[in-house]
Amino acid sequence: MDQAASSRPRDGVNPGAAPSGGPGAAWTVLGLETSCDETAAAVVRLDEDGRATVLSSVVHSQTDEHSPFGGVVPEIAARSHVEKIGEVARRAVAEAGVGMGGLTGVAATAGPGLVGGVMVGLSFGKAVALARNLPLVAVNHLEGHAVSARLTEDAPYPFLLLLVSGGHCQLMEVRGVGDMTRLGATIDDAAGEAFDKIAKALDLGYPGGPALERLAATGDGSKIALPRALLGRDGCDFSFSGLKTAAARLAAECRTDQDRADLAAAVQSAIARQLSERSERAMRDYAERHQHLLFVVAGGVAANGEVRRVLTETATRHGFRFLAPPLAYCTDNAAMIALAGAERLALGLASDIDAVARPRWPLDEATAAAQPLHLKAGRKGPKA
Numbered sequence: 293m294d295q296a297a298s299s300r301p302r303d304g305v306n307p308g309a310a311p312s313g314g315p316g317a318a319w320t321v322l323g324l325e326t327s328c329d330e331t332a333a334a335v336v337r338l339d340e341d342g343r344a345t346v347l348s349s350v351v352h353s354q355t356d357e358h359s360p361f362g363g364v365v366p367e368i369a370a371r372s373h374v375e376k377i378g379e380v381a382r383r384a385v386a387e388a389g390v391g392m393g394g395l396t397g398v399a400a401t402a403g404p405g406l407v408g409g410v411m412v413g414l415s416f417g418k419a420v421a422l423a424r425n426l427p428l429v430a431v432n433h434l435e436g437h438a439v440s441a442r443l444t445e446d447a448p449y450p451f452l453l454l455l456v457s458g459g460h461c462q463l464m465e466v467r468g469v470g471d472m473t474r475l476g477a478t479i480d481d482a483a484g485e486a487f488d489k490i491a492k493a494l495d496l497g498y499p500g501g502p503a504l505e506r507l508a509a510t511g512d513g514s515k516i517a518l519p520r521a522l523l524g525r526d527g528c529d530f531s532f533s534g535l536k537t538a539a540a541r542l543a544a545e546c547r548t549d550q551d552r553a554d555l556a557a558a559v560q561s562a563i564a565r566q567l568s569e570r571s572e573r574a575m576r577d578y579a580e581r582h583q584h585l586l587f588v589v590a591g592g593v594a595a596n597g598e599v600r601r602v603l604t605e606t607a608t609r610h611g612f613r614f615l616a617p618p619l620a621y622c623t624d625n626a627a628m629i630a631l632a633g634a635e636r637l638a639l640g641l642a643s644d645i646d647a648v649a650r651p652r653w654p655l656d657e658a659t660a661a662a663q664p665l666h667l668k669a670g671r672k673g674p675k676a
């Protein structure tokens with residue numbers, strides 16, 4: 293894609309507003325995201341009352357550069373981020389209408405992700421922070437996804453979060469900024485990774501999730517039985533590798549376009565069903581400890597219509613309000629990084645200017661250390 297996609301400022305904002313910042317004040321934060329294959333920058337304003345307004349959000353996707361290789365090539369990604377970050381950030385500031393002087397903070401993804409790319413956005417953010425004398429926040433990309441519904445919706449803490457992306461699949465109890473407990477996670481592949489790899493086996497190209505969803509629309513999933521991993525098993529962990537292997541084998545046996553569509557529909561509904569079954573367990577557990585029941589789904593896979601439909605139905609059945617961000621904020625973007633940074637700045641949680649890029653960075657470090665997930669080397673997705 294040559295042209296960076298962008299969204300215009302939302303109604304009701306005051307682009308000429310004076311700069312703000314400081315304890316209890318409003319924040320206007322430049323967010324930067326370069327952890328995988330999107331070069332993104334955004335400006336978000338967080339008011340004193342906690343209301344967020346996206347002033348601009350620019351995303352340059354590298355899809356065209358990676359698709360000949362069937363997946364993200366780290367070296368190509370890093371070089372492309374270097375080439376694009378300046379232009380994308382300039383556009384985000386220009387479209388926000390506040391000028392550089394209107395910014396009161398900078399937030400950049402510092403991990404987890406492809407470290408060469410993470411370093412590009414983080415270094416750029418440090419340069420802006422130093423040049424403009426602004427506080428810097430080194431943001432965990434997953435914390436960005438966790439707050440993404442708060443960009444446009446009334447999603448007060450605490451809530452139960454299902455984070456489903458290309459590199460992650462986890463259920464979290466989110467009590468506040470940086471205050472989260474992992475209730476479950478995938479023991480092998482992430483849901484998005486399963487979508488992508490099965491799409492590849494069906495020759496749907498990269499990225500596979502949206503292509504598989506389009507193909508599934510013309511298929512009948514009930515014709516094919518796929519393995520149901522961890523069914524009835526205690527806990528809230530996920531597993532998608534058995535499904536992936538079975539689906540790849542069936543893909544090789546497909547004779548007609550209809551066979552392929554039926555397989556795509558069966559895969560999509562199997563993934564949605566597992567997400568629902570495991571979330572249901574987390575809902576029961578969460579409801580024992582909380583009065584206000586809010587279920588938030590975030591990450592690229594939350595863009596899938598069938599996943600949303602099944603999870604909405606499950607949440608409603610268990611008395612939870614269901615929320616998922618608009619599609620543009622499900623997949624990687626910098627508005628969510630700007631908001632995660634603004635929420636930290638509002639609590640006085642700026643980072644040191646020598647913050648490092650981290651290829652791995654669990655959201656709930658305590659649980660991750662106590663119950664490591666045994667992943668074989670090299671099996672994690674590009675965004676893990």
Ligand code: KG4
Nearest residue numbers: 457458459484501502592593596623624675
């Ligand atoms: O959140 P994201 O943009 O990047 C990270 O992993 O952090 O998620 C990308 C993932 C990819 O695996 C992609 O195939 C999947 O989200 N995805 C979808 C859909 N849109 C994106 N999967 C299924 N259906 C979709 N419509």
Ligand code: ZN
Nearest residue numbers: 437457623624
């Ligand atoms: Zn992501």
